[in-house]
Amino acid sequence: MSHLAPEPEFEQAYKELVLTLENSTLFQKHPEYRTALKVVSIPERVIQFRVVWEDDAGNVQVNRGYRVQFNSALGPYKGGLRLHPSVNLSILKFLGFEQIFKNALTGLMMGGGKGGADFDPKGKSDAEIRRFCVAFMRELSRHIGADTDVPAGDIGVSGREIGYMFGAYRRERNKFEGVLTGKGLDWGGSLIRPEATGYGLVYYVGHMIELAGAGNWEGKRVAISGSGNVAQYAALKCIELGATVVSLSDSKGSLVAVDDGYVTVEDIEAIMDLKVKRKALSEYTPKGKLRYIEGARPWLHVGHVDVALPCATQNEVNKEEALALVAGGTRFIAEGSNMGCTLEAIEVFENERRAKKGEAIWYAPGKAANCGGVAVSGLEMSQNSQRLSWTKEEVDQKLKDIMKNAFELGVATAKKYVESSEGELPSLVAGSNIAGFVKVAQAMFEHGDWW
Known part of the structure; x- marks a missing residue:
């Protein structure tokens, strides 16, 4: 790729996609998709x-x-x-x-x-x-x-x-048209839109836990980064499903559980109020066994966790932190943020997945795991087109179905295009990248965008 100016974040996203496409059998089976890749990347x-x-x-x-x-x-x-x-x-x-x-x-x-x-x-x-x-x-x-x-x-x-x-x-x-999503409920907004990314992330990881034979959310220890919309609702849903949340963070530092402490619903509600006022997490005084660590992300400080959910911003889990999560016994990592893990961190997780088979670490990329937010935005568009509002239960059920379908599509596509050994969990990063790419590339071909 050539650019007029360096574009490190874009080049990283492009490279992550290309690596998974190149390391699969997609281009062997469909060499014409190389042309589609050139077109779709501009x-x-x-x-x-x-x-x-x-x-x-x-x-x-x-x-x-x-x-x-x-x-x-x-x-x-x-x-x-x-x-x-x-x-x-x-x-x-x-x-x-x-x-x-x-x-x-x-x-x-x-x-x-x-x-x-x-x-x-x-x-x-x-x-x-x-x-x-x-x-x-x-x-x-x-x-x-x-x-x-x-x-x-x-x-x-x-x-x-x-x-x-x-x-x-x-x-x-x-x-007056459905031109923006995330609108107020009285003028075209959808129920569950604020919660959707966090809820969808937890629904997606629930399918990972189930397919890996690790039970359900009950009793799982969960490390979460971020303290905005995604982190807040992911934490609340984890707690609702019986898990224990042990961290939250923002750009200035992390709130981490000590001893047998954990983040409570009351903590999250107080942090929500703080964030509405655009204040830092350091201004929150927790009531339980939580300590604030200045200038640190949570991953090196949470000890053993079963699930890690990066929900802050891009590149918030690096190679060192990935290795620490592996050493701490983490089995499931899923991005609530976009490109939350560096390429080196993803490589650590993918190597562990291949090496450990049944007890492997399993990583899910943001484009699959956090698609619940934009999914409910799409549902808001549908409601606007019909001039209707759906109930909370209707939207939540549609969100659950979309997350399940995204998970199953990633699994099926990985099995189709990624060579793996007996007992190996499918690569969700490869399966999701390939599934999304093929769908878009095929539509572009049918429109005459490439030939």
Whole structure:
């Protein structure tokens, strides 16, 4: 791949996909898919624009806004908007690229895209955030629509920001349509959307535990990183199913259980309130046996855990931490974040899976394990198209079905295209990558995007 500028995050995502395709029999059976890979790895469209807004002191501020419309072979572009100072084209291209195949695994009609701005919501007033969102959507509104591109929230974009953006879109375009997901329940939002990524992750891992013959969630010790939306609801669902959660974290440090301590529902609810106010985890004073470790991720400090769920951001489990999890007896690792593990960490987990057979470590990539969030966004789009709202039970059941199908598709595809020895658990990273890629590549072929 050649780029005008270094794009390390995108190159890593591309390399992870290519490695699994190359190490399977896919290209031997279908050499024509090499052409599809060349085409799918370049976005259909990249939109970059300036966002000019006014702060509370009356000063003019300017940020860079982006939308990467990566692939629309399976449906309208679908993927979140991220507001964070780290946002750049490399990060958005990596996220959009992952989103293409993740969305394919849901079985819903959604293409892949991602967007956002290098705006930092932390420390900004409500009025400043509103003014920024209106200015951002004034420009973005020309490029999106219910049948074109349907953004959602991501880091820095919660229900409040979606509301401001939806209002700006409605005024700018004079249309009330399902153009954003994660909306308020009174104006087109879906029940279970906030919980969906975390819940879906836990449902997915439940199938891993069951197929590996390790029982169910009851009694499992679970390490979770992050303390935002995904981590919060994954933790609550784990506790509901009988597991013990022993860690949460944010960018400044980790909250880790000591002795026989654990994270309680009350802890999570208090942390939810803290995060709504955009405060750090270090400001939380736990009541039980939990200690805060400054500047550390949880993996080297949790001791023995059965399940590890990285739910913070990209590259949050490195080789050293992967080896520590292996040494601590972890059996199941699944990403609630996008590209949560480095390539070297994935290699550690995959080597262990191949070496240990029945008692192996089993790793699930984010594009499969965390597709529940975008799946319920897709269900929100369906409800908007019908001008209907489904019950919590209906949405939750559809989410469970989608996660089960994504898991089973990954397993079946790995068995079809990845050579393995007797008793070896199937590679979920290979199976998910290949399944998503083949589905998108085939649709593109049928549309005449490659030949």
